[in-house]
Amino acid sequence: MEFSSKLLERAVNEISQLPGIGKRTALRLALHLLRQPKEQAAFLTEALISMRNDIKSCRECHNISDHDICEICSDSRRNRSIICVVEDIRDVMAIENTGQFRGLYHVLGGKISPVDGIGPSQLNVTTLVEKVRGGNVQELIFALSPTMEGDTTNFYIYRQIKDFEIVTSTIARGIAVGDELEYADEVTLGRSILQRVPFENSLKNN
Amino acid sequence: MEFSSKLLERAVNEISQLPGIGKRTALRLALHLLRQPKEQAAFLTEALISMRNDIKSCRECHNISDHDICEICSDSRRNRSIICVVEDIRDVMAIENTGQFRGLYHVLGGKISPVDGIGPSQLNVTTLVEKVRGGNVQELIFALSPTMEGDTTNFYIYRQIKDFEIVTSTIARGIAVGDELEYADEVTLGRSILQRVPFENSLKNN
Numbered sequence: 001m002e003f004s005s006k007l008l009e010r011a012v013n014e015i016s017q018l019p020g021i022g023k024r025t026a027l028r029l030a031l032h033l034l035r036q037p038k039e040q041a042a043f044l045t046e047a048l049i050s051m052r053n054d055i056k057s058c059r060e061c062h063n064i065s066d067h068d069i070c071e072i073c074s075d076s077r078r079n080r081s082i083i084c085v086v087e088d089i090r091d092v093m094a095i096e097n098t099g100q101f102r103g104l105y106h107v108l109g110g111k112i113s114p115v116d117g118i119g120p121s122q123l124n125v126t127t128l129v130e131k132v133r134g135g136n137v138q139e140l141i142f143a144l145s146p147t148m149e150g151d152t153t154n155f156y157i158y159r160q161i162k163d164f165e166i167v168t169s170t171i172a173r174g175i176a177v178g179d180e181l182e183y184a185d186e187v188t189l190g191r192s193i194l195q196r197v198p199f200e201n202s203l204k205n206n
Numbered sequence: 207m208e209f210s211s212k213l214l215e216r217a218v219n220e221i222s223q224l225p226g227i228g229k230r231t232a233l234r235l236a237l238h239l240l241r242q243p244k245e246q247a248a249f250l251t252e253a254l255i256s257m258r259n260d261i262k263s264c265r266e267c268h269n270i271s272d273h274d275i276c277e278i279c280s281d282s283r284r285n286r287s288i289i290c291v292v293e294d295i296r297d298v299m300a301i302e303n304t305g306q307f308r309g310l311y312h313v314l315g316g317k318i319s320p321v322d323g324i325g326p327s328q329l330n331v332t333t334l335v336e337k338v339r340g341g342n343v344q345e346l347i348f349a350l351s352p353t354m355e356g357d358t359t360n361f362y363i364y365r366q367i368k369d370f371e372i373v374t375s376t377i378a379r380g381i382a383v384g385d386e387l388e389y390a391d392e393v394t395l396g397r398s399i400l401q402r403v404p405f406e407n408s409l410k411n412n
Contacts, residue, residue, distance in 0.1 A: 002302045004277060004295065005270045011257035014250040018235050024388075027296065029224050033258055034270070041258040044220040045251045051217040052239055052247040064211045064240070071210055089210065090233065096208045 001027070008034075062107040062124045064089045072096075072105060079103045081138040085128065085157065087111050087150075091143060103141075106131070111144055111153040120156055132161045139167040146173050172197075207233070214240075268313040268330045270295045278302075278311060285309045287344040290399075291334065291363065293317050293351060296388045301349065304396035309347070312337070317350055317359040326362055338367045345373040347402055351387045364405055374405040 001023060003009035008030060015026035033041045057063070058070035065071070072078060072092075082103030086092055092105050108123045131137055140161065144150035158168060174192035175184050184192075207229060209215035214236060221232035239247045263269070264276035271277070278284065278298070288309030292298055298311050314329045337343055346367065350356035364374060378401035387395070 002299055004264075004298065005257075005261055005272050007253075007257045007261045007272055008270055011253040014253040017246075017250070019238050020231070020234070025226070028226075030254075030257065031294070031296065032225050033254065034261065036258075038258055040223075041254065044223070045254050045258075047213075047217040047220040048236075048239065048247065048251050051211075051213045051236065052242075052244055052251075055211055055213045055240060058210075064214055066211045066213055089237070092210065093208055 058107075061105045062109060062127070063092055063105060077102075081136060082141065083128075083131065083137055083139070084141040084143050086143050087145065095143065103139075108144075108153065111147075111149040112156055113149045120153075123153070125157060125160070128157065129160050132164050132166060137166055139169065142168065142170040264313075267311045268315060268333070269298050269311060283308075287342060288347065289334075289337065289343055289345070290347040290349050292349050293356070293359075293387070297349060300388050300390070300395060301399065304392050304399065306396040306399045309345075314350075314359065317353075317355040318362055319355045326359075329359070331363060331366070334363065335366050338370050338372060343372055345375065347399070348374065348376040348405065349387070349399070352385070360405070375402040376405055377402050 001009075001012075003012070011030045011033075012023060012026045015021060015029055016023050018026075021029075033044070054066070056065050056068060058065045058073055059068050060073040061070060063070045063072065067074075079102050083106050084095065084101060084103055085106045085108060086095070087108055087110060089107055092107060095101050095105075106124065106128050108125065108128075110118050110123055112118060112120055112123070132140065140157075142154045142157070144153055154170065161168070172195070173188065174195070175181060175188065181189070207215075207218075209218070217236045217239075218229060218232045221227060221235055222229050224232075227235075239250070260272070262271050262274060264271045264279055265274050266279040267276060269276045269278065273280075285308050289312050290301065290307060290309055291312045291314060292301070293314055293316060295313055298313060301307050301311075312330065312334045314331065314334075316324050316329055318324060318326055318329070338346065346363075348360040348363070350359055360376065367374070377395075378398040390398075
């Protein structure tokens with residue numbers, strides 16, 4: 001690409017550093033910003049700057065927060081004895097949207113993945129084990145993605161906390177509500193049969 | 207979407223104002239920026255700010271430039287008697303990439319489109335007519351997208367300059383009707399400039 005402006009070229013290069021955004025898309029976005037009033041473009045850059053500089057990680061659960069302790073951890077109505085372990089804050093948002101969980105979270109910040117060079121030391125595992133050691137936790141729910149990396153991470157954490165007197169569980173893996181059985185993959189369908197639940201339970205949960 | 211941080215929510219809202227970027231993608235981009243070092247995020251915002259505030263429109267051809275006169279218009283080796291009329295600066299970049307054109311450009315800033323509320327007065331038509339009236343222009347190449355709006359714009363300009371003694375041409379229709387100019391491959395686009403046809407011929411062929 002030949003640019004008639006170094007300023008434009010620099011902006012396009014920076015935008016195309018973002019994941020999933022190529023040079024053409026970056027150019028389209030840059031030209032869009034140029035057509036906007038200066039104030040509009042300033043709203044975007046100010047929002048990005050203050051987000052990057054002022055956002056905090058919750059001291060308790062590592063969720064993203066505007067305060068030292070996030071709104072969930074500081075909510076006295078929530079059950080502090082159940083902790084749901086998730087990969088990242090998008091999972092917290094997804095579970096919060098269901099309205100089905102009233103405990104606390106623990107955000108690992110990823111999952112163990114040797115291919116990507118991510119080991120346990122890069123994840124928030126130590127603080128989780130300390131929480132369990134503290135004695136106030138009764139149940140740990142593993143809510144990681146049902147992939148090999150997720151299973152590995154679950155197991156790594158499980159080995160460290162299995163000697164404490166707590167219940168550990170994983171979110172149910174099975175056929176999505178509303179999905180046709182015939183389109184489900186074999187592994188999921190097989191597991192949903194092996195880990196079948198009493199029919200009465202399925203009625204209660206709806 | 208429930209956000210645990212107002213700063214994050216604001217950033218996601220601003221990012222999702224960009225064309226073609228929904229809330230989920232905006233969240234993914236925001237979280238990516240949060241994982242980057244602060245300097246890296248600052249590179250992006252600084253590039254956007256200086257682009258938006260300092261970029262200029264070339265006084266001669268309305269191309270985007272870092273100076274009052276763009277590099278193309280101030281290049282003494284270029285043929286100043288041929289002007290290629292294009293919709294926007296992406297088209298200038300696309301034609302420059304072919305290496306087939308050594309004249310100057312005139313960026314209209316869009317095309318006549320009643321549906322989008324864009325009339326001739328919002329385009330850089332007056333300065334183009336003045337250039338032709340100046341007497342130094344021998345040929346005008348219409349290189350707008352071969353769409354109805356492009357043809358309308360060509361014809362609007364043609365009516366204003368047809369009494370001057372200049373050659374008018376359009377780029378050859380090697381480009382599929384309805385396709386956007388910027389997505390054409392270099393060979394086709396380059397050839398379409400070399401094989402431009404008199405404007406009157408293009409009217410006959412429709």
